[in-house]
Amino acid sequence: MSYRESSPSPCLQEWIAAYWGIDSAVDSMLAAQRILPDGCADLICDFSGTSPRMRWVGTMTRAIVVEAGSRQDLFGIRFVPGGLFPLLGAPLSLLTDDSAEFSALPAQAWRPPLNGWCDDRDFAARCRRADTSLIAALSSLRLDSMTRLLQRLQGRPALPSATALADETGVGLRTLQRRFMEHVGVSPKQHLRWLRFERARQLLLRSDRRSVEIAMAVGYSDQAHFVREFRRFAGVTPRRWR
Incomplete structure (x- = not known):
C-alpha cells in the first residue's frame, strides 16, 4: 500500500491540515490498521469502485481499527480543527465518531471538483486541483x-x-x-x-x-x-x- 501526504497552498493552511492519498494494488490479504483520533475532520473520495464516492468523516474521540479492502484508490482532505465548519455550514456534531455521504450533507460554500479528480489519477494533480477549488471558495470567507x-x-x-x-x-x-x-x-x-x-x-x-x-x-x-x-x-x- 502506498500512502502519500502533501501540504496545501500556504494560504489554505489555516483551514487545511493536509491532502493525503492511498493507492494499493489488488491483494487478497486484508491488513488491519489502527486509526487514532487526530482532532480533524476529513473529506474522503473513494475511486476504487465503478463510480466515485465522497463522504465526510467527523472528529474521532477514540481509536478505530480499519480493515483495508483488496483494492484502494483514495484521495482525502484533512481539515484542521474547526477548519471544515465555514465550508460545510452545518454543525460538526452531526459527524462526531461517524461519517456521512457528501450528498446527504453537501458543503454550502464549496463544490469539490470530483470529476476533475476522477480524470487526474496522479496524486500531485489532485492536490493542485483541490488547491484551486478551495482557494476560490475560501476567498470570500474570513477566520472567525x-x-x-x-x-x-x-x-x-x-x-x-x-x-x-x-x-x-x-x-x-x-x-x-x-x-x-x-x-x-x-x-x-x-x-x-x-x-x-x-x-x-x-x-x-x-x-x-x-x-x-x-x-x-x-x-x-x-x-x-x-x-x-x-x-x-x-x-x-x-x-x-x-
Missing part, C-alpha cells in the same frame, strides 16, 4: 474568533481547563461548549483532552523519556491518569503503543 482560538490552543505550552478557557474568552461555559460542538464536533473539555493526549503521543514517538516524565510534562496529574487517558484515545496503553 473560534477558529483563531483553536489555533492559539495548538501552540500553548500549558493547556487550561474548559472553565478557565471560557473565562479567558469572555463567554459563558455553555456558549463555549456550543461553539466547540459546532466548529469541532466535541466539547472544549474533550478537545483539550485530545490535545494533551496528542502531545504525550508525540513525546512517546520522538523521545526515549519515561512514561512518568511524559505524563508530568504534558500536564497529567499522575502516571495512572496518563495511562487511562491514553487507553481511552488509542485503545492501548502507552507502553504497548510505543
